[in-house]
Amino acid sequence: MRSKKQKIVDMLLDMRAIQIASRKAKFNGLMMLQKITFVAGERYKASHQRVLNQSFYRWHWGPMSDDVYEDFSSMKELDLVHGAEDKEIVLTEKGEKVLLATADLFRGKERLLSEIDGVAANVRNLDALLKEVYAMKVHVEEFDKEMQISEIPEGTEMLAPLWESEAKEVLDLGIEWAETLDLMMDPLADSKIRKSMDDAKKGKLLPLELD
Numbered sequence: 001m002r003s004k005k006q007k008i009v010d011m012l013l014d015m016r017a018i019q020i021a022s023r024k025a026k027f028n029g030l031m032m033l034q035k036i037t038f039v040a041g042e043r044y045k046a047s048h049q050r051v052l053n054q055s056f057y058r059w060h061w062g063p064m065s066d067d068v069y070e071d072f073s074s075m076k077e078l079d080l081v082h083g084a085e086d087k088e089i090v091l092t093e094k095g096e097k098v099l100l101a102t103a104d105l106f107r108g109k110e111r112l113l114s115e116i117d118g119v120a121a122n123v124r125n126l127d128a129l130l131k132e133v134y135a136m137k138v139h140v141e142e143f144d145k146e147m148q149i150s151e152i153p154e155g156t157e158m159l160a161p162l163w164e165s166e167a168k169e170v171l172d173l174g175i176e177w178a179e180t181l182d183l184m185m186d187p188l189a190d191s192k193i194r195k196s197m198d199d200a201k202k203g204k205l206l207p208l209e210l211d
Contacts, residue, residue, distance in 0.1 A: 002054075002067060006053040007067075007070075008181050009171065009173060010037075010052060010053050010054055010067065010071055011071050011074060011075060012105075013037075013052060013113075013116055014033060014037065014068070014071050014072070014075065015075065015081070015091060015095055015098070016099065016106075016113075016116070017033065017036050017037065017040075017116055017117075017119070018033065018081065018090070018091055018120075019091055019099060020117055020120040021120040021121070021123045023121075024121070024123070024124070025123050025124055026125070027083075027088055027089045027090065028088060028126040029084070029087055029088070029089060029126070030068070030069070030072050030085040030086070031061060031085075031130075032089075032123070032126050032129060033068060033072065034056075035062070035063070035126075035130065035133050036123065036129070037054055037065065037068055038056050038062075038063040038065070038158075038159060039119045039129075039136070040116035040119045041056070042136070042138060042159055044115055045161065047115075047168075048162065048166070048168040049112065049115075049162075049168065049169045050162050051112055051113070051115070051171040053067070054067035054068055054161070055067060055157070055159060055160045055161065056157075056158045056159040056160075057156060058149070058153065058154050058156045059154055059155070062133050062134060063133065063149065063158050063159065079092050079094050079095075080094055080095035080098060102181070105173040105174070106173070109171060109173070112169060133149060134149055135149075136148070136149055137149070138152075138158055140158065141157070141160075142156055142157060143156075
């Protein structure tokens with residue numbers, strides 16, 4: 001179970017991956033995001049690093065993650081990305097602004113971000129990415145052995161992030177303004193904030209009532 005802070009980190013890294021991969025290729029739907037985050041997550045775990053916080057299980061078309069689905073749904077609600085699960089995904093103007101506004105959080109963390117940045121930058125197309133993923137072998141804890149992805153039964157857990165206490169390195173963005181990010185990443189709160197701002201612009205101000 002991810003904390004709110006971990007989910008925010010994952011969403012920012014999801015958006016970063018979309019931004020980087022889209023510079024060279026069409027970002028082909030949620031499946032591409034699933035595979036990029038899985039490959040990067042597997043590399044982080046092999047290096048004993050805790051950067052991404054999403055868990056994956058074997059399903060149709062290889063590794064899938066309910067966490068990534070949740071991130072995508074939240075990003076859509078917040079108008080950070082545009083597109084459908086099975087169509088091209090792009091960052092919205094708001095998404096681009098959020099990444100720009102949070103850029104300082106990533107300064108000095110380039111080495112820890114190199115895996116997800118590298119996977120995203122090397123994506124040519126979805127077919128090539130799927131081929132790379134199916135060729136991978138991963139250690140499956142349930143069977144206590146390394147298995148090729150195509151051989152893993154559907155429903156089997158394939159990847160869970162390391163506990164922070166087990167990791168040699170953990171991505172810590174040191175979010176001093178975590179409350180602001182928390183509100184920004186909460187669809188209901190974000191909606192209320194934007195409505196209040198719109199009402200204020202239109203002069204719809206309510207009198208202050210004190211108990």
